[in-house]
Amino acid sequence: MVFAAPGDALSRAEGVLDTDPTPLHASVAHQVIGIWQRDWGDMRLALDHLRRARDLAARAESAEREADVLGTLGVALVHAGRTRQGLAAFERGVERGTGHTRARVLYRRAYSLWVLGHHREALEDLRRTIPVLRQADDVIWTARALTLRATVHLALGAVDRAEADFTAAETLWDTTGQEHDKADAVESRGLAAFRSGDVPAALRLLDEAEERYAKLGTPTFMLDIRRCEVLMAAGLAPEALAEADAAIAVLDGIGGQSTRKAELLLAAARAARLAGDPGTAIARAAVAERLFAGQRRTWWETHARLVLIEARVATGRASGRLVADAAGLAERLAAFQAPAAPEAWLLAGRIALELDWSTDAERYLRRAAHSRRSGPPLARMTGWAAQALWARATGSRRGVLEACRRGLDVLDDHRTTLGASELRARATAQGAELAALAQQASLEGGGPRQLLVWSERWRATALSTPPTRPPADPALLSGLTAFRVIAARAEAARMEGRPVPTLEREQRRLEREIRSRTLHIRGVTPWGGDRFGGDRFDAALLLERLGDARLVELAVLDGRVQVLLCGGGRVRRFAGGLLAEAEREAEHVQAGLRRLAHPGAAGRLPVVEEAGRRLEELLLGDAAGQLGPGPLVVVPPARLHRVPWALLPSLRDRVVSVSPSASGWLRARQTEPPPGGRHVLVRGPGLASCGAEVPEVAGRYGRPVVLEADDARVPRVLQELDGAALAHIAAHGTFRADSPMFSSLRMADGPLIVHDFERLARSPYRIILSSCDTARLASVGADELLGLVAALLPLGTAGVVASSAPVNDEAVVPLMLALHKGVSAGLPLAEALRDARAALPDDALHRATGWAFTAFGAA
Numbered sequence: 106m107v108f109a110a111p112g113d114a115l116s117r118a119e120g121v122l123d124t125d126p127t128p129l130h131a132s133v134a135h136q137v138i139g140i141w142q143r144d145w146g147d148m149r150l151a152l153d154h155l156r157r158a159r160d161l162a163a164r165a166e167s168a169e170r171e172a173d174v175l176g177t178l179g180v181a182l183v184h185a186g187r188t189r190q191g192l193a194a195f196e197r198g199v200e201r202g203t204g205h206t207r208a209r210v211l212y213r214r215a216y217s218l219w220v221l222g223h224h225r226e227a228l229e230d231l232r233r234t235i236p237v238l239r240q241a242d243d244v245i246w247t248a249r250a251l252t253l254r255a256t257v258h259l260a261l262g263a264v265d266r267a268e269a270d271f272t273a274a275e276t277l278w279d280t281t282g283q284e285h286d287k288a289d290a291v292e293s294r295g296l297a298a299f300r301s302g303d304v305p306a307a308l309r310l311l312d313e314a315e316e317r318y319a320k321l322g323t324p325t326f327m328l329d330i331r332r333c334e335v336l337m338a339a340g341l342a343p344e345a346l347a348e349a350d351a352a353i354a355v356l357d358g359i360g361g362q363s364t365r366k367a368e369l370l371l372a373a374a375r376a377a378r379l380a381g382d383p384g385t386a387i388a389r390a391a392v393a394e395r396l397f398a399g400q401r402r403t404w405w406e407t408h409a410r411l412v413l414i415e416a417r418v419a420t421g422r423a424s425g426r427l428v429a430d431a432a433g434l435a436e437r438l439a440a441f442q443a444p445a446a447p448e449a450w451l452l453a454g455r456i457a458l459e460l461d462w463s464t465d466a467e468r469y470l471r472r473a474a475h476s477r478r479s480g481p482p483l484a485r486m487t488g489w490a491a492q493a494l495w496a497r498a499t500g501s502r503r504g505v506l507e508a509c510r511r512g513l514d515v516l517d518d519h520r521t522t523l524g525a526s527e528l529r530a531r532a533t534a535q536g537a538e539l540a541a542l543a544q545q546a547s548l549e550g551g552g553p554r555q556l557l558v559w560s561e562r563w564r565a566t567a568l569s570t571p572p573t574r575p576p577a578d579p580a581l582l583s584g585l586t587a588f589r590v591i592a593a594r595a596e597a598a599r600m601e602g603r604p605v606p607t608l609e610r611e612q613r614r615l616e617r618e619i620r621s622r623t624l625h626i627r628g629v630t631p632w633g634g635d636r637f638g639g640d641r642f643d644a645a646l647l648l649e650r651l652g653d654a655r656l657v658e659l660a661v662l663d664g665r666v667q668v669l670l671c672g673g674g675r676v677r678r679f680a681g682g683l684l685a686e687a688e689r690e691a692e693h694v695q696a697g698l699r700r701l702a703h704p705g706a707a708g709r710l711p712v713v714e715e716a717g718r719r720l721e722e723l724l725l726g727d728a729a730g731q732l733g734p735g736p737l738v739v740v741p742p743a744r745l746h747r748v749p750w751a752l753l754p755s756l757r758d759r760v761v762s763v764s765p766s767a768s769g770w771l772r773a774r775q776t777e778p779p780p781g782g783r784h785v786l787v788r789g790p791g792l793a794s795c796g797a798e799v800p801e802v803a804g805r806y807g808r809p810v811v812l813e814a815d816d817a818r819v820p821r822v823l824q825e826l827d828g829a830a831l832a833h834i835a836a837h838g839t840f841r842a843d844s845p846m847f848s849s850l851r852m853a854d855g856p857l858i859v860h861d862f863e864r865l866a867r868s869p870y871r872i873i874l875s876s877c878d879t880a881r882l883a884s885v886g887a888d889e890l891l892g893l894v895a896a897l898l899p900l901g902t903a904g905v906v907a908s909s910a911p912v913n914d915e916a917v918v919p920l921m922l923a924l925h926k927g928v929s930a931g932l933p934l935a936e937a938l939r940d941a942r943a944a945l946p947d948d949a950l951h952r953a954t955g956w957a958f959t960a961f962g963a964a
Contacts, residue, residue: 112322132167132174139181175195212238215230334375338483374389457469470491509546532886543559584618650771651671656670657739667680686723697709739763778830778871794914798833
């Protein structure tokens with residue numbers, strides 16, 4: 106019962122002990138309590154109960170009972186870090202037991218050997234165990250043994266064998282009432298899905314397993330470890346770190362298994378390294394390494410050592426000692442048949458390259474490159490990264506570019522399995538090194554046009570196709586509605602000065618639920634060509650379509666901006682400044698615009714204008730004098746999307762639009778407006794200006810759909826926006842840096858969030874957002890964007906006007922009226938916005954308001 110209904114089993118075992126039982130029955134009761142404490146409670150209490158169970162079995166003179174308890178005790182001792190004592194208990198149990206009982210002891214020893222990382226020995230015990238359990242028609246223990254064998258196969262990288270055993274085990278579990286074991290089977294299938302490269306399925310199965318465990322009231326430390334692994338692969342390393350640390354705190358609080366604590370520390374170390382926090386990674390990995398060593402878990406100790414070296418290298422350390430350590434680790438991991446061996450060879454090769462040890466580097470990188478041909482996507486990418494570095498070390502630029510192309514193709518294929526735009530964007534971080542190597546090779550010997558092609562190969566690829574939407578997910582729709590209600594109630598309570606902690610907790614819970622369901626969605630949209638939504642990026646086509654316009658693409662190599670000026674039939678390169686300096690200057694500008702949004706701050710205007718001049722020097726360099734008189738398209742890196750481009754002196758009086766990529770601008774330019782499309786005007790609550798422009802703008806468009814007051818509710822707004830030719834939304838905007846997909850516009854019934862927009866079959870052809878912060882985007886992955894504008898572009902929107910800074914509601918009104926004057930006369934958004942700025946009063950407040958708005962796309 107202890108794995109079918111843990112709480113009931115514990116209560117009944119304690120009840121047995123209250124009845125002055127025989128030694129045999131008392132042994133069973135203490136064993137049950139020991140199992141419960143071992144897996145979900147205090148290890149000290151577990152060992153006390155299991156030793157009493159062993160002694161009582163001996164008093165009962167039952168060798169079979171004693172053998173069974175020794176098997177359970179052996180597992181507890183191993184989990185407590187007393188490996189030698191645990192293995193001795195197993196030896197004694199195997200000696201005392203016979204037949205069926207001995208098979209169960211061997212199963213437990215196999216489990217402990219898996220925990221210790223002795224995978225071959227575990228498989229040998231299982232080879233002896235499974236036939237005996239089957240012959241005894243022991244369905245439950247046979248299913249456990251098959252599940253364990255599958256898990257061991259996964260540790261050795263044998264995914265197909267693992268899936269066969271999981272399938273066989275699941276068939277058996279369906280005939281039992283072992284609810285905890287069933288949950289464990291679902292969890293194991295999630296691990297198998299992850300190992301085969303299916304991240305959405307892995308997240309879905311792990312969430313399902315967690316729900317099952319929650320019903321049983323049991324902790325989920327192994328599940329936490331596995332989910333951390335999946336989150337890291339999905340590009341969600343900070344979340345993995347937070348989850349691992351939280352689980353460690355719970356485990357410490359109950360005095361739980363030291364083996365699980367060590368594994369959680371290793372997961373936290375890996376997550377911290379991927380999150381760019383090498384100091385935390387070193388601290389966690391060092392403790393994990395010591396624990397594994399004390400537990401005599403060499404396999405795990407080797408993996409902890411690998412993370413420790415990776416983190417030290419990330420702090421800028423490189424030495425011959427680290428090369429030797431990494432190469433030694435790679436040899437040991439290869440001997441273990443551990444899937445991490447190529448990662449260690451790649452690490453050794455990287456350090457050797459940094460030290461100019463070319464012969465050693467080539468040898469290590471050649472070993473790492475073997476993984477490029479088979480295995481899960483991320484392992485193959487490790488192989489292609491090694492191949493690219495090897496080609497670079499041997500001076501083969503063509504080899505570098507070919508390896509980078511093949512590696513990025515692997516990542517793109519992997520990203521097609523991801524339906525959520527957030528996962529697609531974050532997963533690109535896995536290819537950042539390949540992209541940088543290709544761009545560097547292009548810069549050194551390929552010319553500006555080749556650098557443009559490789560910059561485009563990697564820029565805003567998550568926006569090249571729309572996110573995958575489930576046909577109809579009632580649970581997601583219900584969650585979105587509930588979230589909207591709670592968020593609206595919380596906002597109302599804040600405005601009235603009432604406390605809102607309960608509402609905020611419920612809002613966070615609903616956010617987690619919504620996000621979880623969206624991350625489960627599998628991708629179904631096939632990539633075409635070289636993953637640019639069907640057609641290979643063609644620099645010649647771009648130059649042809651630009652006509653009299655110019656396009657400036659800003660690439661970043663080794664922290665410095667490279668300006669690629671496209672137009673007039675050629676691509677030219679100019680040197681810009683340091684990206685870090687440009688980011689700091691952009692933040693100063695944003696701070697200045699925030700102040701200028703309030704009356705009485707006119708004295709800040711010269712400071713902001715001077716910052717704009719410095720930004721121009723950093724971002725455009727000498728290209729600023731070569732832009733010509735025509736329209737300009739700016740393609741910045743993700744980290745510079747908050748720049749108010751109209752503030753730059755060379756751009757103040759010209760038509761400027763922004764696009765996440767040149768490919769995206771071409772797609773937007775080729776997007777046709779919907780025939781007979783509607784004009785939709787929306788006015789949300791709480792604006793200081795009350796959205797005063799909406800009634801006047803309505804007169805320019807015949808009979809537009811106007812949604813205000815109770816009509817401006819999210820379901821109705823979405824219905825009208827779907828397929829509209831033009832939408833204007835006057836509503837308070839909120840950017841969520843902590844969770845960009847919950848950035849929102851306030852409607853009458855609550856927030857309209859990014860997830861809502863992603864449910865549109867086709868977003869409006871043009872959309873004007875006359876509110877604060879609607880153009881703010883989060884930079885994630887390698888060079889990707891998340892936020893409101895980023896959600897609209899893949900869904901059919903060809904042009905957006907939005908603000909990257911807080912704006913004065915009342916000053917927005919004349920700007921919007923002037924903007925719509927141009928739009929209704931047939932001007933593109935960028936040109937209409939340029940003319941609208943010129944029509945504003947020439948004071949600091951209105952100038953700052955004009956600079957805050959940017960035109961995106963090509964419509």
